[in-house]
Amino acid sequence: MLQEPTAKTLAATPAASAVLALLLTEGPLSRVEMARRLDLSSAAVTKAARPLLDAGYLHELASERTAPGSGRPVSPLAVTAEREYFVGVKVTTDDLVDEIVGVLCDLRAQVRVSVRRPLPDRSPEAVVVELAALVDELLDAGPDYRARTRNLGIAISGDVDRARGLVRLSARFGWRDVPIGQLAAEATGLSVVVENDVKALTVAEHWFGEGVGTDSFALVTVGAGIGCGIVVDGRLLTGGFGVAGEIGHICVDPDGAPCRCGNQGCVETVATTGAILAAARAESGEADMTFGRAVERARAGDEAVKKVFAKAGTAIGLAVAAMVNIAGPERIVVSGEGLDTYDLFEERIWASFAAHAFGAAAQAPVFIRPLPFEEWARGAAAVSLRALFPQVRTHHARALTHRA
Amino acid sequence: MLQEPTAKTLAATPAASAVLALLLTEGPLSRVEMARRLDLSSAAVTKAARPLLDAGYLHELASERTAPGSGRPVSPLAVTAEREYFVGVKVTTDDLVDEIVGVLCDLRAQVRVSVRRPLPDRSPEAVVVELAALVDELLDAGPDYRARTRNLGIAISGDVDRARGLVRLSARFGWRDVPIGQLAAEATGLSVVVENDVKALTVAEHWFGEGVGTDSFALVTVGAGIGCGIVVDGRLLTGGFGVAGEIGHICVDPDGAPCRCGNQGCVETVATTGAILAAARAESGEADMTFGRAVERARAGDEAVKKVFAKAGTAIGLAVAAMVNIAGPERIVVSGEGLDTYDLFEERIWASFAAHAFGAAAQAPVFIRPLPFEEWARGAAAVSLRALFPQVRTHHARALTHRA
Numbered sequence: 038m039l040q041e042p043t044a045k046t047l048a049a050t051p052a053a054s055a056v057l058a059l060l061l062t063e064g065p066l067s068r069v070e071m072a073r074r075l076d077l078s079s080a081a082v083t084k085a086a087r088p089l090l091d092a093g094y095l096h097e098l099a100s101e102r103t104a105p106g107s108g109r110p111v112s113p114l115a116v117t118a119e120r121e122y123f124v125g126v127k128v129t130t131d132d133l134v135d136e137i138v139g140v141l142c143d144l145r146a147q148v149r150v151s152v153r154r155p156l157p158d159r160s161p162e163a164v165v166v167e168l169a170a171l172v173d174e175l176l177d178a179g180p181d182y183r184a185r186t187r188n189l190g191i192a193i194s195g196d197v198d199r200a201r202g203l204v205r206l207s208a209r210f211g212w213r214d215v216p217i218g219q220l221a222a223e224a225t226g227l228s229v230v231v232e233n234d235v236k237a238l239t240v241a242e243h244w245f246g247e248g249v250g251t252d253s254f255a256l257v258t259v260g261a262g263i264g265c266g267i268v269v270d271g272r273l274l275t276g277g278f279g280v281a282g283e284i285g286h287i288c289v290d291p292d293g294a295p296c297r298c299g300n301q302g303c304v305e306t307v308a309t310t311g312a313i314l315a316a317a318r319a320e321s322g323e324a325d326m327t328f329g330r331a332v333e334r335a336r337a338g339d340e341a342v343k344k345v346f347a348k349a350g351t352a353i354g355l356a357v358a359a360m361v362n363i364a365g366p367e368r369i370v371v372s373g374e375g376l377d378t379y380d381l382f383e384e385r386i387w388a389s390f391a392a393h394a395f396g397a398a399a400q401a402p403v404f405i406r407p408l409p410f411e412e413w414a415r416g417a418a419a420v421s422l423r424a425l426f427p428q429v430r431t432h433h434a435r436a437l438t439h440r441a
Numbered sequence: 442m443l444q445e446p447t448a449k450t451l452a453a454t455p456a457a458s459a460v461l462a463l464l465l466t467e468g469p470l471s472r473v474e475m476a477r478r479l480d481l482s483s484a485a486v487t488k489a490a491r492p493l494l495d496a497g498y499l500h501e502l503a504s505e506r507t508a509p510g511s512g513r514p515v516s517p518l519a520v521t522a523e524r525e526y527f528v529g530v531k532v533t534t535d536d537l538v539d540e541i542v543g544v545l546c547d548l549r550a551q552v553r554v555s556v557r558r559p560l561p562d563r564s565p566e567a568v569v570v571e572l573a574a575l576v577d578e579l580l581d582a583g584p585d586y587r588a589r590t591r592n593l594g595i596a597i598s599g600d601v602d603r604a605r606g607l608v609r610l611s612a613r614f615g616w617r618d619v620p621i622g623q624l625a626a627e628a629t630g631l632s633v634v635v636e637n638d639v640k641a642l643t644v645a646e647h648w649f650g651e652g653v654g655t656d657s658f659a660l661v662t663v664g665a666g667i668g669c670g671i672v673v674d675g676r677l678l679t680g681g682f683g684v685a686g687e688i689g690h691i692c693v694d695p696d697g698a699p700c701r702c703g704n705q706g707c708v709e710t711v712a713t714t715g716a717i718l719a720a721a722r723a724e725s726g727e728a729d730m731t732f733g734r735a736v737e738r739a740r741a742g743d744e745a746v747k748k749v750f751a752k753a754g755t756a757i758g759l760a761v762a763a764m765v766n767i768a769g770p771e772r773i774v775v776s777g778e779g780l781d782t783y784d785l786f787e788e789r790i791w792a793s794f795a796a797h798a799f800g801a802a803a804q805a806p807v808f809i810r811p812l813p814f815e816e817w818a819r820g821a822a823a824v825s826l827r828a829l830f831p832q833v834r835t836h837h838a839r840a841l842t843h844r845a
Contacts, residue, residue, distance in 0.1 A: 270673065274768065278804050283767065284767060286766060393692065
């Protein structure tokens with residue numbers, strides 16, 4: 038029996054992989070334009086696109102114009118977004134609720150349906166049971182979702198060994214060496230990729246968000262911790278010792294508060310939600326103030342609480358500047374874990390970034406915006422999609438010229 | 442007339458380029474071992490090596506043993522180091538002397554001869570005249586040097602546009618938009634590559650020094666400024682806006698002294714030779730103290746001056762840790778511009794690095810050692826050699842697997 042082709046099998050050659058990746062992220066494009074961007078011959082692009090067209094992953098758009106000179110019609114190629122789907126799940130916990138958030142995305146990483154489920158507890162067993170039920174719910178939400186879905190991405194905070202599908206350490210869940218990839222594969226029957234949540238969101242934004250068209254890109258997340266994913270030359274930095282993008286532990290005040298890392302005055306001691314809340318309680322004298330209440334107070338003009346948010350924004354801007362001065366990304370997105378409080382510190386982030394960015398690095402655009410948990414789940418789906426293109430460094434011209 | 446082959450023409454195909462680069466940096470190696478590391482067939486390696494052997498760039502070593510199974514003798518291949526030479530020049534200036542330092546290196550980047558010449562002034566014209574005379578002196582120092590040298594690398598501090606051979610800005614020389622590459626090519630008849638001096642030294646150390654065998658590597662230089670070159674995935678980071686590795690402007694003291702960059706309390710305000718000297722003068726009350734005298738005083742046990750060096754070491758360690766936390770290099774070399782004062786702060790650098798490195802990043806080895814100006818000139822020569830291998834990302838196995 039013939040196996041039906043999948044995006045994975047179709048993207049197995051470098052040329053097909055490059056063509057599909059380029060159309061996924063920047064299509065529709067004509068064959069001539071793709072040939073130019075990928076530094077391939079038009080014949081090579083046509084050959085690579087053929088099986089993708091035959092299998093229904095691509096389609097030709099109606100001719101818009103004729104090619105200059107030849108008079109032949111130009112029919113741009115486009116990805117058939119609904120040909121295959123990808124599920125992404127963000128496993129999350131905060132002071133209020135433990136839950137899993139799942140989305141089903143198409144080939145263009147557009148969310149088709151999303152679902153949230155509360156977690157009864159934080160044990161791996163409970164998470165896998167809920168995860169399997171959530172995946173079922175997503176796959177049942179459309180007539181062809183189940184038949185056309187083979188890949189699941191899981192995003193979770195902590196130290197993740199992606200190659201082994203292992204959560205080595207997740208302080209927030211109390212997990213150590215949990216083979217969540219294998220457990221989830223057994224429970225769902227899907228191919229599973231597990232990734233650190235910040236890295237997953239970085240990959241999604243690089244391929245399908247603000248990072249499109251860049252070789253280097255960074256995403257900073259602010260919430261219970263300060264995270265940062267950095268893409269250099271089309272690939273996510275992983276660090277020689279598994280550490281990279283750790284901007285939360287840049288020292289902003291040598292005489293500052295002790296940090297969980299053992300140092301003093303790290304960015305995390307002033308800019309996490311926990312640090313902001315602690316400082317707001319201390320400033321206001323309200324020992325049982327909630328984060329929501331702190332936000333209200335600041336928005337209502339409480340100078341002491343406003344100052345706490347401003348201090349956090351200044352520290353974040355400094356950390357972003359240090360990262361940009363060192364790693365040199367072309368664009369930066371600063372986001373958070375579902376919080377929508379950017380009005381309280383965005384001006385400070387920009388001002389502090391501008392003050393500390395060195396020379397021309399200050400030109401790097403910094404986008405500040407909230408990303409709800411569904412976007413993080415989409416990041417997990419994007420990682421499972423991105424994993425089908427291991428050879429593609431980036432999604433535009435240089436993808437293939439490195440192989441020239 | 443047949444053109445004699447050069448390393449450049451011989452390394453024109455991906456396989457030949459990868460074979461030569463591997464042997465340059467890690468040879469001698471057998472064909473079988475090279476095939477394994479490059480993920481090529483033995484036949485492909487043999488085919489790629491043939492023209493290099495014929496042209497005298499490689500030679501076979503005597504058989505050491507027979508191949509297991511086949512009983513055929515294994516003859517490792519080695520680079521014939523003296524087949525081609527490369528000239529490197531470091532253009533340098535400090536409070537005491539302006540000079541150019543030149544070396545002639547072989548294919549293994551071993552220095553064969555070195556020369557220094559003082560500069561009568563800092564004008565581009567004067568530098569080119571002295572540079573041409575220095576290159577002549579180097580090429581005349583051996584019977585076959587002139588015939589076998591085609592490439593010259595120039596290293597200089599400042600903002601260098603390598604692609605155009607242009608020094609955009611060198612504050613220390615007062616140069617702006619000086620086409621030193623073209624001027625030097627006209628004056629010497631050699632192919633010229635111009636590179637920022639820290640980047641040049643980083644490339645040399647990555648290919649021929651502590652960086653051999655790593656995918657990611659960083660070099661930090663301490664002197665009149667604090668510089669840093671970072672290699673990620675086999676390539677030097679250049680930064681989306683031309684800024685990368687700027688660790689000198691990480692803030693170590695928000696209330697610190699004003700920095701030339703416009704901020705306060707940057708690493709450079711406490712750790713450059715100028716900053717150390719100013720602080721030592723202030724601490725000791727000796728307004729005309731020289732840097733050499735400050736070193737003497739610290740070595741003789743003067744607590745106040747020792748403290749100045751210790752503070753500098755602490756700031757350098759913190760900056761190195763921030764860089765490692767963000768970029769994640771596997772190994773780090775901390776060096777200087779010919780100064781030999783590491784005994785005065787190396788312990789502080791290590792202690793501060795260990796305190797600020799995040800988690801497993803503290804395992805990254807930090808080597809601290811002086812590099813005389815001849816090593817910087819060797820860096821320039823290595824850049825002109827490295828430039829012959831634009832497709833090679835790194836010098837070991839992954840060089841070709843990215844193209845697989």
